[in-house]
Amino acid sequence: xxxxxxxxxxxxxxxxxxxxxxxxxxxxxxxxxxxxxxxxxxxxxxxxxxxxxxxxxxxxxxxxxxxxxxxxxxxxxxxxxxxxxxxxxxxxxxxxxxxxxxxxxxxxxxxxxxx
Amino acid sequence: xxxxxxxxxxxxxxxxxxxxxxxxxxxxxxxxxxxxxxxxxxxxxxxxxxxxxxxxxxxxxxxxxxxxxxxxxxxxxxxxxxxxxxxxxxxxxxxxxxxxxxxxxxxxxxxxxx
Numbered sequence: 001x002x003x004x005x006x007x008x009x010x011x012x013x014x015x016x017x018x019x020x021x022x023x024x025x026x027x028x029x030x031x032x033x034x035x036x037x038x039x040x041x042x043x044x045x046x047x048x049x050x051x052x053x054x055x056x057x058x059x060x061x062x063x064x065x066x067x068x069x070x071x072x073x074x075x076x077x078x079x080x081x082x083x084x085x086x087x088x089x090x091x092x093x094x095x096x097x098x099x100x101x102x103x104x105x106x107x108x109x110x111x112x113x114x115x
Numbered sequence: 116x117x118x119x120x121x122x123x124x125x126x127x128x129x130x131x132x133x134x135x136x137x138x139x140x141x142x143x144x145x146x147x148x149x150x151x152x153x154x155x156x157x158x159x160x161x162x163x164x165x166x167x168x169x170x171x172x173x174x175x176x177x178x179x180x181x182x183x184x185x186x187x188x189x190x191x192x193x194x195x196x197x198x199x200x201x202x203x204x205x206x207x208x209x210x211x212x213x214x215x216x217x218x219x220x221x222x223x224x225x226x227x228x229x
Contacts, residue, residue: 002158033216042121042221043159043204048214056214090158094215102147102210104217108160 003027005047006107014115017056021110025093031055033094033104034066034072038087046080049060050096060114088112117142119207121220128195129228136223137204139187145207148181148188149217153202163190176226195227 013019025032034046045058058060060066063081068074068096078085088111092104118141129135140148157227165172165179165188172179176195181188192199202224206217 002160031215035219043206043219045216045218050214054208056216058216096210096215101164102208102215103149103161103164104215104218106160108158 002105004091004093004105004107006089006110008110009108010113013081014114015081016026017114018053019079019081019112020093021076021078021089021112023074023076023091023093023107025074025091026105027096029093029105031094031096032068032072033049034060034074034076035090035092036087037090038084039110041087043090046076048113051102061066073081078112083114086112086114117207117218119205119218119220121205123224124221125226127220127228130195130197131209132136134192134195134199134225134227135219136190136203136205137185137187138207138220139185140207140218141208143186143187143205144212145209147208147210147217148179149206149208150177150179150190151204151206151219153204155201156223159204169204175224192225196229197224197227200225200227 005024030051035043045061048056086108146167151159153159158215178191208217
């Protein structure tokens with residue numbers, strides 16, 4: 001158990017719909033990262049938040065957005081869903097700065113299927 | 116932009132043989148190079164990492180080497196076992212920076228045949 005919690009574990013929805021994925025980081029971690037893993041694909045970095053503020057942006061589509069709340073949990077919002085958005089979405093957390101080792105701790109992922 | 120290339124995409128070895136996976140990275144500022152193992156349907160988990168002030172690191176049957184000048188690093192697994200079968204990802208990052216994000220390679224599917 002990494003200490004990172006993601007919900008829901010599985011989600012099936014239709015094209016054009018909107019979904020929200022939720023992540024609770026490890027206790028004490030201020031930084032949350034979102035990654036997308038499509039079938040037979042690597043881990044694509046989407047976005048990072050640190051203590052409520054956006055820190056880095058990767059290949060995140062404009063239809064996707066995220067935020068981190070004061071209690072440090074994060075949500076990834078996916079809208080106007082397309083078939084190609086079907087993927088495993090991972091959240092990871094760690095401690096930045098000199099106290100951090102650099103290791104990312106991953107949650108179990110949320111598998112999104114768009115029909 | 117930042118990029119990590121990983122080869123091969125698939126690797127099949129006999130139990131007991133060695134396996135080598137290679138990665139190259141583009142951002143010369145990167146100084147942290149972890150390797151993650153992902154079993155089917157599971158989350159990626161760190162198996163070993165190396166920092167740029169070290170050229171080689173070993174942990175039992177696994178070892179990593181880093182060539183900062185050439186910007187490439189490799190994972191070596193000796194005496195492979197069936198339970199080593201999984202997808203392996205290399206990554207590069209800069210933990211001391213404003214962002215600790217990791218850029219991952221495309222993954223290598225390792226199959227160890229009994």
